[in-house]
Amino acid sequence: MESLIVPNEVFFSHILEEIEARRAVRIPVKGNSMLPFIRPLTDQVELSELTGQSVTKGNIVLARTNGSNYVVHRIEKVEGEVVTLRGDGNLSVRERCDKGNVVAEVTAVYKKGRKISKGSLEWNLARDCWFTSPLLRRFYLGISRNMKKIFFLFTVLAFLAACSGPKGMVKIEPPQEDSVEYELIVFDPGFETWYTLQNSPARYRSQEYYEGWNQQYVSEWNYLATQPRRRSFFESIIGYEPGVDYGFELNHKLFYYFQYVEHVLRIPILPNGPSGVIY
Amino acid sequence: MKIKENIRIKQIGDESILVSHDGENMNYTRVISLNKSAEFLIAGSFGADFTVQGWAERLTGRYGIDKTQAVADAQVLADKLMKAGAIYE
Numbered sequence: 001m002e003s004l005i006v007p008n009e010v011f012f013s014h015i016l017e018e019i020e021a022r023r024a025v026r027i028p029v030k031g032n033s034m035l036p037f038i039r040p041l042t043d044q045v046e047l048s049e050l051t052g053q054s055v056t057k058g059n060i061v062l063a064r065t066n067g068s069n070y071v072v073h074r075i076e077k078v079e080g081e082v083v084t085l086r087g088d089g090n091l092s093v094r095e096r097c098d099k100g101n102v103v104a105e106v107t108a109v110y111k112k113g114r115k116i117s118k119g120s121l122e123w124n125l126a127r128d129c130w131f132t133s134p135l136l137r138r139f140y141l142g143i144s145r146n147m148k149k150i151f152f153l154f155t156v157l158a159f160l161a162a163c164s165g166p167k168g169m170v171k172i173e174p175p176q177e178d179s180v181e182y183e184l185i186v187f188d189p190g191f192e193t194w195y196t197l198q199n200s201p202a203r204y205r206s207q208e209y210y211e212g213w214n215q216q217y218v219s220e221w222n223y224l225a226t227q228p229r230r231r232s233f234f235e236s237i238i239g240y241e242p243g244v245d246y247g248f249e250l251n252h253k254l255f256y257y258f259q260y261v262e263h264v265l266r267i268p269i270l271p272n273g274p275s276g277v278i279y
Numbered sequence: 280m281k282i283k284e285n286i287r288i289k290q291i292g293d294e295s296i297l298v299s300h301d302g303e304n305m306n307y308t309r310v311i312s313l314n315k316s317a318e319f320l321i322a323g324s325f326g327a328d329f330t331v332q333g334w335a336e337r338l339t340g341r342y343g344i345d346k347t348q349a350v351a352d353a354q355v356l357a358d359k360l361m362k363a364g365a366i367y368e
Contacts, residue, residue: 010292015307024304044308 012070019104024048033087037126046108055099058127060106065095092201172239182246184253191260210251217258220270280366331357
């Protein structure tokens with residue numbers, strides 16, 4: 001089946017006409033920002049006109065942000081006329097808009113033809129258990145986003161287990177068809193658990209900070225991978241290039257992987273690493 | 280043949296498409312994109328029986344094309360719509 005491609009602005013302008021005519025619509029979804037509740041490409045959502053209770057914390061809405069950008073995200077809070085949105089699959093990114101830019105409400109999600117309506121048990125569980133558990137969100141998203149790679153990871157780990165000693169392996173995957181984000185894969189299950197506990201927005205620094213250190217770390221790492229005495233641990237990192245915007249989340253995670261290697265595995269990388277990093 | 284009652288023609292930007300109403304919502308997850316001649320034929324066929332021959336005559340009348348070609352084009356369109364579940368015998 002081929003896809004019909006129309007600009008978002010044009011598509012949603014038409015969708016809003018349908019909704020204003022009091023017709024609910026069912027549309028496909030793109031992107032990972034509402035994982036794990038709404039999966040891109042396979043799931044679909046029903047959009048309905050707003051009611052007096054639509055703009056309420058926990059509801060999933062279609063909103064216009066930054067002019068002509070449309071998102072289907074969950075309402076995190078409402079303060080006066082300002083609505084803060086966050087996708088279930090987003091750890092730190094939020095959007096803000098006026099109430100007037102919330103244009104429709106998601107009233108059902110279709111998963112392989114099965115309808116999950118707003119107010120159902122599964123819907124309420126997704127809203128209440130997921131949304132109010134940040135630690136669970138971080139851990140589960142790590143599994144959910146990498147489900148396709150888990151088998152591959154297990155295969156690699158089984159191979160590594162047959163070799164002596166731990167290995168420092170990371171892989172940077174370019175964006176897939178349904179995403180604009182690069183993905184970082186770390187072949188060390190111990191890191192994912194450790195990182196879940198370290199990933200605190202309160203301690204975030206700028207993307208530029210993490211990028212600057214990551215470039216130094218990657219350069220030194222790849223040098224160490226050529227050294228006979230060090231290459232038993234260090235596997236070259238391929239795919240992290242200067243000048244490429246890998247995004248905040250990848251840079252943050254990569255930076256903390258280097259901290260994990262240096263301070264948890266106690267394997268030195270940079271002679272003069274960053275100071276003041278809290279874990 | 281007839282077009283199913285839940286089928287609608289919609290205009291999204293420059294695109295004409297067929298969408299279906301499944302009883303609960305307008306389903307934009309599976310649409311059929313129409314060119315101008317397909318839109319012309321379908322728009323004039325809602326609520327009434329039609330045949331491939333009838334469509335071919337309308338194409339010939341509007342576009343002045345050869346009848347053999349018109350029948351072939353009309354048959355292709357009817358087959359696609361039948362396969363997509365938009366029309367029935």
